[in-house]
Amino acid sequence: MIRRRGIAEGFGVLILGVVLLPALWLLQMSFRHNDDIMSASWRFVPTLENYTSLWNGQFPGSFVHSLLASGFSTAFSLLLGVPAAYALARAQFRGARQIGLWILATRMAPPIAFTIPFFLAFTWAGLMDTVTGLALIYVTFNLALVIWSMRGFFAAVPRSLEEAAWIDGCGVWSAFLRIALPLAAPGLAATGILCFILSWNDFFFALILTRTRAMTAPVAIVNFMQYAGWEWGKIAAAGVLVMLPVLVFTFLVRAYLVSGLMAGGVKE
């Protein structure tokens, strides 16, 4: 048994190595001199010139747009979704299954179906190519996720604690803020991070609903591919910068991530 476990561990490391290789390749490319990229040699003198040239171009701006759109949508979704989730967790509510289905539907619906109406509405409302518009569209899918996952976390908070607070003179609202919310704080953090990752990773909405003023980092990378004459070093460096925040956050919420991505599919 011990020996077989050793073999499984060895295989595990090997497979993980192979799986991560393509991402590591991107990382090493981002440190290569542009003339070095075509060469087959494994040895090269690392350089930061790809990163400095990104810093001096339009890229930092689009990075900030990404941060703002993801941050705003996360904050707004939590602000709206957390109280709603609390109400759903505490009220004896029979439509829970319908909510699950609704959440599943928003997660499952092909983005193109949202994009066409939003494009028309945004053009009419002057929200095209604005960070606000983008944040708004991210709220539509983040809200469902927040409600679904926070409802689970609130359900895990014992009711008796709030009842004790009520007896001690707390109102419903302050019992929520002082008792339930702090107890569900780890869940809140995980949910927020997941919302942020999902917004940050979006490419499709940003591609269609932004041009230049609100262009996000993923769209900026693609523009490098089309206009900048295939500067692979720069593309790789931009890719590394875009994936960095996601990797840090993933490490923080690793235990929760898979169930979060399954939102609505399995009843808690």
Add this chain to the structure above:
Amino acid sequence: MLAVVTLGPAAYLLVTSLTPLTPVNPDTAFDFSDPLGNYRQIIATDEFWDSVWVQIELSVVTVVTQVLVGLGLALLLDRPSRFLEALRTGFLVPMVLPPIVVAIIWKIIYTPDISPLHQLLAWLGLPIHSLITDARTAIWAIAAADTWEWFPFTMLMLLAALQMVPKEPQEAARIDGANATQLFWHVRLPYIRPTLVVAALFRLIDSIKAFPLIYVLTDGGPGGATEVTNYYAFQQTFNFSYWGYGSAVATLMVAGVFILSLVVNRMGGEAIDD
């Protein structure tokens, strides 16, 4: 309010799909003279049916490989070991990476000039042509990239399910002389089957939304070989400005996805009830 956020766009989409809307001519937004015109046209368009076929091909290939690879690795790594548990975090990487970064990574791998894969094969004496510019191989190249991105999802779900399988039936079967293969088919598989089905359905539905990989790697080409329905709708709407027509295609997609979602919701319930 929640309903407004979701149903509003859906209703708008449906209305638009009944008009020949194109931004070139604003009057077309309220032209309901031929409400089913778009749908009639869709049915008569070969390109649409081709895209559906490409979609089915891509979805079936990726879901099957992701489930098989995920299951195989989950069985391999399902051992009581702290070390393996720590290793799992690493497997999250491909599926949480921004899809556009995944697309860049594979664009590099499939571009002969700079590709480590092409260099390695040339060094081994097996040079190959670019996989994404050949209509016969392009869809497989996309399927491979998609599998890399998403097999961790099925794998991690199945690992979690395998660890929930109670120990007693496995012990009993072993005492009765069952070998590893029999143990898998008759004891462990029935326990993890609901998870397997849900994971596969999730992947199936997500595969319908595949976009960044196709956008960056092949742009639907060569010659429509990788143009899935989602991409077809995108092209018709945002490249050719056939808004009404694109909306009609999107409406059909929503209908299809909704039916699949109902199935998932039911199966997800069963997965817990069992």
